[in-house]
């Protein structure tokens with residue numbers, strides 16, 4: 001089989017300043033891509049870009065850092081203006097940026113609520129809308145949505161996060177239908193628990209400690225996502241058997257949540 005390459009392809013990764021997004025940006029550049037790495041922390045993005053320049057390799061691509069806050073429509077438009085300026089088509093968009101928050105719904109502040117929904121759901125929608133406008137003109141492209149097991153099976157104290165990830169699942173499914181007659185592919189990926197900053201940001205360090213031995217590495221998850229892109233898969237649950245996931249959906253939630261650690 002021919003080796004998958006991203007040579008001459010433009011890839012956008014949101015949330016590329018850490019964790020899974022950082023791995024995805026690095027690996028896309030290694031595969032030859034011209035990678036636009038978007039996040040709020042420009043310093044981290046610059047470090048990522050500089051490190052990538054130092055690595056040698058035939059046909060290696062580049063990482064272009066773009067300070068972006070996906071909660072802000074103007075910032076999303078600026079990001080796409082920057083991509084357009086280079087005269088680039090936009091081949092792959094990985095909607096990865098998201099935040100969690102460990103709280104019962106009644107305890108969440110207005111600001112926290114807005115941050116989660118505006119980042120995870122509205123931010124991803126804004127990015128996707130800009131991307132689709134361009135991809136339709138090109139009649140090709142690939143949209144990737146990073147969901148979560150929490151997009152299929154809801155957990156207590158993560159209601160808003162789960163609501164946004166269930167939303168991402170619905171968004172991706174609907175868009176896939178809308179675009180079925182075009183050359184644009186849509187892939188939804190669902191990582192399990194990964195060893196990233198996510199839990200510290202979400203105030204879930206205690207949970208992360210209990211899961212330490214079961215955590216997936218973001219590099220391994222990024223490899224699976226790149227495989228899913230190469231294979232144009234519709235839907236990939238990473239690190240757990242899809243049949244078990246279906247079974248979990250059918251079982252009472254209290255039992256399903258107890259079983260989850262054994263199958264991820």
Ligand SMILES: NC(=O)c1ccc[n+]([C@@H]2O[C@H](COP(=O)([O-])OP(=O)(O)OC[C@H]3O[C@@H](n4cnc5c(N)ncnc54)[C@H](OP(=O)(O)O)[C@@H]3O)[C@@H](O)[C@H]2O)c1
Nearest residue numbers: 015017018019020040041069070097098148193194196198
């Ligand atoms: N870790 C897990 O166990 C797990 C499990 C399932 C799914 N996921 C999903 O995997 C994805 C990546 O998360 P991660 O685990 O890699 O967490 P992470 O290390 O905390 O990365 C989150 C990224 O999102 C960016 N981000 C946050 N708010 C943003 C905003 N307003 N605008 C632009 N970028 C923003 C952050 O960068 P800045 O702060 O620099 O903006 C950071 O680069 C998320 O979609 C998450 O829901 C994670």
